[in-house]
Amino acid sequence: MLTIQLDALQFYAYHGIFDEEKTLGNNYVVDIKIEVSANKQIIESITETIDYALVFDMLKKRMQIPTPLLETIATDFCHTILNNFQLASSIDFSIKKMNPPIEKFIGNVGVQFVLKRSDL
Numbered sequence: 437m438l439t440i441q442l443d444a445l446q447f448y449a450y451h452g453i454f455d456e457e458k459t460l461g462n463n464y465v466v467d468i469k470i471e472v473s474a475n476k477q478i479i480e481s482i483t484e485t486i487d488y489a490l491v492f493d494m495l496k497k498r499m500q501i502p503t504p505l506l507e508t509i510a511t512d513f514c515h516t517i518l519n520n521f522q523l524a525s526s527i528d529f530s531i532k533k534m535n536p537p538i539e540k541f542i543g544n545v546g547v548q549f550v551l552k553r554s555d556l
Contacts, residue, residue, distance in 0.1 A: 437525075438472040438479070440486050445495065450502040451509065454537055458502060463534040465544075466495060470517060471526045486521050494520070506531050510549035518553050526552040 445466040450458050472486055479485050494516060503509050514527045532546035 438474045438485065440468075440470040440472060440488050440491070442466075442468040442488055442492060442495075445492070447496075447499045449499045451504070451506065451533070452537070453504045456537055462536075464499065465532045465534060465546075466499075467528075467530045468495070469528040470521070470524050472523050473525045474523070484523075486523055491517065491521075506533065506545075506547045507549070510547050511551075514549055514551040515556075518551060518556060524553065526550065 445468070447464045447466065448461055449464055450461045451464070452458060452462065468491065470486055470491070474484065476484055495513065498509065498513055498516070510529050510531055514529050517527045518524050528548070528550045530546055530548040532544045534544045536545045538545075
């Protein structure tokens with residue numbers, strides 16, 4: 437099994453349920469792992485795998501859409517990947533909000549979602 441990884445992708449976006457998050461924005465870090473059903477022992481062409489640059493472009497566009505819940509972003513993006521890349525057999529997506537608006541909170545919060553093609 438081949439796994440495509442995009443790690444520690446950083447975005448500034450306006451996700452959240454509070455007005456200050458929608459106005460001020462926040463830093464986010466995203467990790468993506470996509471399992472690929474490779475048909476060959478040796479992959480020699482981009483058509484035999486998943487182009488991580490396309491995945492990144494799709495994520496950039498998704499992150500520009502203000503969304504109240506991180507869970508919505510995670511589940512929506514996983515479905516998008518499986519619907520757009522037939523070679524993808526599963527996706528593991530995690531997103532972290534680096535500075536959550538929680539008083540006296542030090543750290544980050546996030547969600548992780550895993551979706552297999554067999555679960556669609």
